[in-house]
Amino acid sequence: MTEPREVTCRSGARRALWSCVAIGAAGAGAAGVWTAYRGPDPLPLSCGAAFALLAVITLHVLGTRVDADAHGLRSRTPLRRWSAPWGEIAEFRIRLRHAHGSRGGQSRHISVLLCDGRRRTLPRPVGHVPGLARFDDELTALRALHQRYGTDVPESSRVPVITDHSAGRFPLGALAWCVALLVCAGVAAAFVPAAAANQRAWETAGPCTAATPAAERRACLTGTTAVIARTDPNTPRKTSWVYFAGSRPFERLAVPVEAADGFRAGDRVRLTFWRGEVRTISGTRCVWHDHVGTAGDVAAVASLAALAAGHPAALLLLALRNRRLPDDEVLPSALPFAFALAGTAAWLVPLCYLHPTTPFASAATIGWATAGTLGTLALLARAWRATTVRPPRQPEVPGAETDLPDPSGEVFLRARFLDHTDYNPHGFGTHIALGDGPPAVTPGPGRFAARRIPLERLTVRTVRRVRGGDGDTVPGDWHIAELDDGGRPVRLAAAPDDLARVLRELGPAAREPS
Secondary structure: OOOOEEEEEEEOOOHHHHHHHHHHHHHHHHHHHHHHHHOOOOOHHHHHHHHHHHHHHHHHOOOOEEEEEEEEOOOOOOOOEEEOHHHHHHEEEEEEEEEOOOOEEEEEEEEEEOOOOOOEEEEOEEOOOOHHHHHHHHHHHHHHHHHOOOOOOOOOOOOOOEEEEEOOOOOOHHHHHHHHHHHHHHHHOHHHHHHHHHHHHHHHHEEEOOOOOOHHHOOOOOEEEEEEEEEEEEOOOOOOEEHHHOOOOOOEEEEEEHHHHHOOOOOOOEEEEEEOOOEEEEOOOOEOOOOOHHHHHHHHHHHHHHHHHHHHHHHHHHHHHOOOOOOOOOOOOOOOHHHHHHHHHHHHHHHHHHHOOOOOOOOHHHHHHHHHHHHHHHHHHHHHHHHHOOOOOOOOOOOOOOOOOOOOOOOOEEEEEOOOOOOEEOOOOOOEEEEOOOOOEOOOOOOOOOOOOOHHHHHEEEEEOHHHOOOOOOOOEEEEEEEEEEEEEEEEOOOOOHHHHHHHHHHHOOOOOO
């Protein structure tokens, strides 16, 4: 195949895009003419702004392109331009991003790794699942030009795939969420003293008397009678209302749906006011009390916000801890730290709710907090060990096979071949059966629809950790065995111990021939 001398990457369906530009311009122009003749009107102005935005966005898409030739790589958008000679480019990578608007759920971009360590994502090409043929062709053409005109470019058919969970992607979103949740927790904690004072004032408030000064009547309880004209109960997502006859003392009051169902038209009720708000509606068939926020409520919200900030903080910790891993390797899951946070919430939230202002005022609360802290530290230590990256166990290491226990009876291990083969058609297998009978791929923990694994064709090349190109369905703590199936590469994924057990079952095929 002849290598290309020049590559141009730009958006497809250009006729449709130019049609969108024409429609947007026409709509914006029509709205402008309407406004000039009829005067300002919110609806035409809103429609004109929407059409103008459509035209601007489409023009931006049309003006974005990436060119490559013998001199280097050039990226151009209506707002900025960038270029680099081939000697400054070290590698091309695939960057996977979530694209909720596409049918495949992900979009693919090309990321350029420069020789000085910087990274840049190209605006074109963009690939969506399905329909990646054009993206793959343009990536192949760019890599061919780099291979031809670059300096010291290693020959490799593998393109690193960077995902949101890869070591080469710093979680900026997690950093933003962590800071935002910590700020929310701090703001909520600052309102705890005010909520405690408000709660004490409500609990000690008494009825107003004739001698109570007018300036102090908001701090005591006042009451008046009213007659309910009708009620308007709605679903819990919508506000329910109680209407009063003669609009006295006012027309209506928002209440929960249970209160609206409890009162009837014609009921004579008494309204109790405190600080200018209705706190109680008392009738013969129903009594409704408005909830007064307590210090425990605010403290519990603050503790929940602080604990919620722990999950993005765990993502940041894992990214910093494993920053020396290859960029396309998948980071361990933060789920063990989520379990530690859930265990912390089990003792911290009740403590904050029951003792919001005096968490260490008694021996009981001190013991409660101490025991909970020790439990949290134990959970965090366990999470730290669970997320430790362990190097893959290579099958050719002496003693690696003899250290494994012998299987007793038939077992079904969770393991998956990631490629379509005759013994794993369309990736149907989820387990591998070992023990009674030859090893086989099964769609579950049973011999139903089992397909025998041809051990005589398989040769283990290497064992590695999960990479971004292995797909999102493979857990991050599994390992991948790269096999040779009669000259065709095949990948087998499983937990480290289970994978070692499966490779041992391969027997002599578990070693690369010399």
